[in-house]
Amino acid sequence: MKLILTQEIPGLGSPGDTVQVAAGYGRNYLIPRRYAIVATRGAEKQIEQIRRARSAREIRDLGQAKEIAGQLATLPIRLVTRAGKEGRLFGSVTATDVVAAVSAAGGPDLDRRRVELPSPIKSLGSHTVSVHLHPEVVATVKLEVVSA
Known part of the structure; x- marks a missing residue:
């Protein structure tokens, strides 16, 4: 078709x-x-x-995407979620959770479909997430997942 x-x-x-x-x-x-x-x-x-x-x-x-990528690179993003004793999350962090954490940290509004998680985030700690802002611009976001 x-x-x-x-x-x-x-x-x-x-x-x-x-x-x-x-x-x-x-x-x-x-x-x-x-x-x-x-x-x-x-x-x-x-x-x-x-x-x-x-x-x-x-x-x-293109210019706006580069500007947003610069903002995201310097923005400290913390995501508070429930976790067990060994640092394993109850569930996993989704693209929607990442978008909400960026907005809560004072960052720009993002489309969840543009957020790329290389693998499901199921543990506490620091993680790297890619955001496709433009065909030529991919921003990297440092995400700190902490226990509630």
């Missing part, structure tokens, strides 16, 4: 990209959530509008 993406999908593409996906994935997930539209002749005009808007946004956002 040939689709045109209207939003960025990690691992698939950016808005305006034409992608070939399995019929079920497109019909049951991408199209109902309005992440993509079916590629038709009329949709080609929409692709051009999406690409023009994206290129105008990227030029502005």
Whole structure:
């Protein structure tokens, strides 16, 4: 199934990209959530509008993304959670928890889908988390997980 993406999908593409996906994935997930539209002749005009808007946004956002990355690098972020005696957490730290901790520390609002956890955080201590702010800018966040 040939689709045109209207939003960025990690691992698939950016808005305006034409992608070939399995019929079920497109019909049951991408199209109902309005992440993509079916590629038709009329949709080609929409692709051009999406690409023009994206290129105008990227030029502005590159500088802003670098600025936010600088803020995140210097921001001390502490996440208080419940843990057992041996330092193992009850559950794990999710991307939503990281976004909430950054906001609580006075940092910028982030999209949880842009936060990349290399592996689930299930222990106390210092951890490094990546945040994809822009296709060219990846910020590194130092996260200190402490017991409540």
